[in-house]
Amino acid sequence: MFPIRDHNPSNRTPYVTWALIAANVLVFLSYLPMFSDPRALNAVYMTWGLVPAQLTEAPITILTSMFLHGGIMHLIGNMLFLWVFGDNLEDEMGHGPFLLFYIAGGVGAALAQVAADPFSFVPMVGASGAVAAVMGGYILLFPRARVDILVILIVIIRIIPLPAGIVLGLWFALQLFSGSVTDTAGGGVAYWAHAGGFLAGLAMTVPLWLRLGGPGFWRRTDGHPPHPEARYRMVRSSVPRAGRRR
Numbered sequence: 708m709f710p711i712r713d714h715n716p717s718n719r720t721p722y723v724t725w726a727l728i729a730a731n732v733l734v735f736l737s738y739l740p741m742f743s744d745p746r747a748l749n750a751v752y753m754t755w756g757l758v759p760a761q762l763t764e765a766p767i768t769i770l771t772s773m774f775l776h777g778g779i780m781h782l783i784g785n786m787l788f789l790w791v792f793g794d795n796l797e798d799e800m801g802h803g804p805f806l807l808f809y810i811a812g813g814v815g816a817a818l819a820q821v822a823a824d825p826f827s828f829v830p831m832v833g834a835s836g837a838v839a840a841v842m843g844g845y846i847l848l849f850p851r852a853r854v855d856i857l858v859i860l861i862v863i864i865r866i867i868p869l870p871a872g873i874v875l876g877l878w879f880a881l882q883l884f885s886g887s888v889t890d891t892a893g894g895g896v897a898y899w900a901h902a903g904g905f906l907a908g909l910a911m912t913v914p915l916w917l918r919l920g921g922p923g924f925w926r927r928t929d930g931h932p933p934h935p936e937a938r939y940r941m942v943r944s945s946v947p948r949a950g951r952r953r
Contacts, residue, residue: 709784710791710874711866714853714936721794723806728786731834734774735782742778751775756830759821773813775832777895785834791854792845793838795932799848800915812840812908819903823886836900839882840908846875847912848919851930855939872930879905 741748757772758765776782797805816836845852850872858865879902886898916924927933 708856708858709787710854711787711857712855712939713791713795713871714855714868714938715795715849715932716934716937717794717798718934719798721797723802723809724789724793724797727793727806727809727834728789731774731776731782731786735776735779738775752830752832756832757817757821758830759825759827761828762821769814769817770810772817772830772832773810773834773837776834777832781833785838788838789834789841792841795849795852796841796844796912799919808844808908808911809837809841811911812843812904813837815907816840816897816900816904819907820897820900822903823899831897831900833897835897836904839901839904840911842875842878843905843908843910844912844915846872846879847909847916848924849930849932850925852932853936870930 738748738751741751752775755768755771756775757768762768776785793805793809796808800808813834813836816839817831820831820836850870852871853868854871854874856867856869856874858867882898882901882905885896886902889896889898920927924933
């Protein structure tokens with residue numbers, strides 16, 4: 708169950724969102740051959756990933772860790788969420804401010820995880836915290852924007868449109884629950900980085916929300932995007948149906 712698109716078209720080309728996706732993909736490709744050599748791969752993560760217990764010795768890893776990923780599905784998942792929600796925040800903030808927002812969100816997420824487990828020697832990698840900040844900003848500005856969710860239940864595949872407030876609110880609640888019932892390592896998932904990034908993004912978007920009118924902005928838009936929503940037409944498959952044999 709994951710979002711594949713929203714019905715919230717942006718009015719400007721999201722160059723920064725595209726550039727961030729490209730940067731994450733290129734960095735991943737640069738060390739992809741090392742996945743066949745666990746020792747070399749671990750060296751990359753220990754050098755450029757964020758190791759909470761060694762943060763004071765290598766503070767630059769707060770930034771470099773945001774462009775490393777633990778596998779192809781880790782990368783695809785983060786970039787999908789950035790693709791769906793990043794363009795609209797960039798549209799409202801502008802290119803430069805959105806880039807600073809993304810980086811600051813990633814820093815806030817990293818510090819939240821460090822605070823939860825300051826003596827850990829497990830390297831933290833991934834853009835999840837920065838992407839969570841984007842999601843936090845999105846839910847404040849467009850809580851009722853429709854998001855198409857792809858649901859896969861064994862052989863049942865459905866696309867279900869849901870308000871962003873429900874999709875992102877449930878995601879945030881899941882991070883809090885998962886973080887509270889697991890140890891700080893989270894079984895390999897930095898839940899507190901996700902939650903911290905989300906809250907950081909929400910807080911950093913408040914000034915923009917106030918400039919747009921605050922509660923008045925919500926009343927004008929009813930929580931929807933302040934422009935006509937995108938409409939997607941379902942195209943009938945060209946594959947012929949097979950009749951049942953009797």
